[in-house]
Amino acid sequence: MSWLLLAALFGTVAGGGRASTPLLSLSLSSAFPEQLEFSDVCLEMLRVFGRRYVTYADCLVSHARPVRICQSCYSKYSSLREVYANMSSDQLAPGNVSCNDELLRADRLMLLYKLYSNLEDIWGDNPQSAYCSRCLTEDLQGLNSQTLHFFEVLNQTLGCFEKYQQGNHSELCKECKATYRSLNELYSELDKNKSLCMDTEDAMNVTRHLWSKMFSCAFPREETVPVLAVSSFMVFLPIIFYLSSFLHSEQKKRKLIHPKRVKSNHSLMNIQDRFN
Numbered sequence: 001m002s003w004l005l006l007a008a009l010f011g012t013v014a015g016g017g018r019a020s021t022p023l024l025s026l027s028l029s030s031a032f033p034e035q036l037e038f039s040d041v042c043l044e045m046l047r048v049f050g051r052r053y054v055t056y057a058d059c060l061v062s063h064a065r066p067v068r069i070c071q072s073c074y075s076k077y078s079s080l081r082e083v084y085a086n087m088s089s090d091q092l093a094p095g096n097v098s099c100n101d102e103l104l105r106a107d108r109l110m111l112l113y114k115l116y117s118n119l120e121d122i123w124g125d126n127p128q129s130a131y132c133s134r135c136l137t138e139d140l141q142g143l144n145s146q147t148l149h150f151f152e153v154l155n156q157t158l159g160c161f162e163k164y165q166q167g168n169h170s171e172l173c174k175e176c177k178a179t180y181r182s183l184n185e186l187y188s189e190l191d192k193n194k195s196l197c198m199d200t201e202d203a204m205n206v207t208r209h210l211w212s213k214m215f216s217c218a219f220p221r222e223e224t225v226p227v228l229a230v231s232s233f234m235v236f237l238p239i240i241f242y243l244s245s246f247l248h249s250e251q252k253k254r255k256l257i258h259p260k261r262v263k264s265n266h267s268l269m270n271i272q273d274r275f276n
Contacts, residue, residue, distance in 0.1 A: 042099040045087050049112065052080040056119060067202035069122075070132035071143055071151075077123055077132075078140045084116050130198035146195050150186055154203055157183045161210060173217035180211055 059073040087099050104113050135147040157179045164172035187204050190196050211217050
């Protein structure tokens with residue numbers, strides 16, 4: 001065994017690597033025949049996992065910009081999750097074989113587990129994920145009603161942009177104002193209810209960029225008037241405070257001086273009465 005491996009390694013150096021590859025492969029395959037034997041059921045699961053993994057990864061790349069992974073890749077994700085659940089199940093396959101032990105826990109690297117975990121982190125529900133579950137139905141069979149309504153209003157807004165984008169953008173700002181405002185209000189409501197996924201966030205960011213940057217449109221926010229009123233009150237509050245303090249001190253001063261004058265006049269009257 002050892003001399004075969006050494007011969008293979010030396011053959012790599014001497015022959016430039018082409019002749020050594022089959023020799024090394026032959027020595028390994030003949031040395032570990034028992035470890036390479038897996039059940040047919042587990043091997044088939046491994047092949048299916050590989051095909052679905054590639055399909056799902058390709059879908060993610062294809063819909064990365066603009067971000068449409070939640071609405072375009074949910075069926076691929078569901079299929080991948082299904083086969084992984086079968087592989088990682090503790091239930092024994094025919095022949096009392098555990099695919100979880102053969103495929104996922106067979107070595108320290110646990111490559112299949114790491115591959116699936118990376119894609120799960122992209123799809124899942126953590127701070128760095130796409131939050132796709134918030135936009136989909138519970139069975140992952142399509143977009144939920146809230147998300148469908150959002151994209152319906154989004155399409156109306158983009159359709160209005162397309163209609164008036166030629167020429168003077170002031171007309172676009174005027175004609176599309178109501179639809180764009182409705183889209184913003186709907187987005188704020190979804191955000192409040194934690195119903196946003198990466199697809200809706202990216203779509204709203206692009207739409208806001210078109211409205212403000214490309215078309216240079218703007219509309220005053222409804223809360224501007226209350227904010228200005230409160231700000232004005234805060235500016236004049238010190239003036240009101242010092243003015244009221246000044247008036248109050250002057251009034252108090254007059255009250256303190258007035259009794260002294262009365263007392264002084266009363267004393268003069270007593271002195272005059274004594275002399276008389």
